[in-house]
Amino acid sequence: MLRLSPKKRLATTWRSHSYCMGGFTLDDIKAARKPRDSWWTVFLVDPLACRLALLVANHTSITPNGLTRLSILLGFASAGSFATGRLAVGALLFYLSFTVDCMDGKIARLKGTGTPFGLWLDYVGDRIRVLCCAFGFAYGQGPSVFWVAATTVVLLDLFRYMNAPQVNRVREATRMLVAARAGSDVVFVEDVLRLSPQARVGNLVATHDQPLVDLHRGWRARFPWFDRFRIFLVRHRIRTHVVGGIEFHAAVFVLAPPFGPWAMVWAAGVVGALLLLFESALVYRIWLAAREAGRTVPERVKVLV
Template identity: 85%
Template sequence: MGGFTLDDIKAARKPRDSWWTVFLVDPLACRLALLVANRTSITPNGLTRVSILLGFASAGCFAAGHLVAGAVLFYLSFTVDCMDGKVARLKGTGTPFGLWLDYVGDRVRVLCCAFGFAYGQGASVYWIAATAVVLLDLFRYINAPQINRVREATKLLVAARAGGEVVFVEDVLRHTPQSRVGHLVATHDQPLVDLHRGWRKTFPWYDRFRIFLVRRRVRTHVVGGIEFHAAVFVVAPPFGAWAMVWAAGVAGALLLLFEFALIYRVWLAAREAGRTVAERERVLV
């Protein structure tokens, strides 16, 4: 039904993704997506619905105490979830409703699996762990878009008040992600505004770390929602119920650490924006 190649599928991947997806899911998801794209008429939304059904099956296994089966089904559910976006980008068949369905499906999967696990184990400590997993998942996926809104609002504020055309380092890096910031600032044709200068001063190793990950298609947010889900619902279950509780605690702490790092970075950017505006206003005067 189609003449797509594996290279076409790889080209449809996100430019950067979680390390769990890049190394442990995409090798399978890309090949399955190629099969679906070439030999079936399944739509991206159809794949999302399959992912949700597999998520319900995973929750059912956790509720029945079959932790290993639940882990396998959760992994398969996430794998199919990674296929829908690739097929949508490959065929140009993505829809706004598909974005909503994908987002809500992920939240429902986590909620059902967490409380399915608690129901299967019964003790109060498992219900507490399940509640913590759901709340941390919601925090991550509420915080992320708000951070993006603050980031964009900060850039708009600088552009509006600084006068003249403003070029931001992070926008240039989006197109040339393997560039070093110092080299960009020194060689770029237009003056660049680096709102993350304070962050780079605090963590001088960050730029090298970022480039190291970019070359491997891995995002710098090393522990996010995907890694958190994988730790709790895929890696830990074969080791037993208590391993899932420990995974929720350790992975949850790392998730919060990286979320607070994002918040700190945005706060530093807001301070840098104020200094940038003040400097440019002095120059204009």
């Protein structure tokens, strides 16, 4: 076995330490962001989260899982503040908890230190934070109407994050069905748009080397403005699912609390309805795609960006 001298071991350790705790720039952090994210994260969280992540990456050895645990602790502190009636403090702590939660993924992608267990911890930590904050708020207010509101928030949160993986399963099953019926490799429009997000679906012309399938042709026929809307959001790194779980949490636990408990109830009702609307649109879209899969014939096309 090759043995290094103490001096060489020290130099190797220092280089490794320098990579893990220094030398990163803000551009490196920004490159580690998700390609598309919620508008709340893009505009109101990432500007702070990226700069905090830069400090953590360059000056500490905190792991992504360590950040997730810190986020959970801040979530507990937020729930405690809601339970004692300090709604504005609870809102601030919830915002900080979510900001730290946004940092762990950036650090993981930047340093390559993410773990499979970290995915579980991040997901479960988010659900625990929402549950504790919702029922902490209800406990702090007392009357049954606030318990009903808290239960509604928790159920909507669970529905959103249970529905998403099921939608993905249906999407993958639909794609497999089309590929099996085609009898050859096919390329899907959504994959092309993922690689060239600002390409227009209308800029597809015939070629001889690439069979392409548009499973969302029915959706686009019903909503012809959607492609322009998608491109507008892509340019700002925003996902098309405009009201999802993150926006719901932000409305209920960050924006509404400073205006009082009834503002939180109203936020849960109004934004919860919008959440259900967007989830319904998502289900409708995959239903149309599944129906399209039964009669789709691959076309040979190429993309003009």
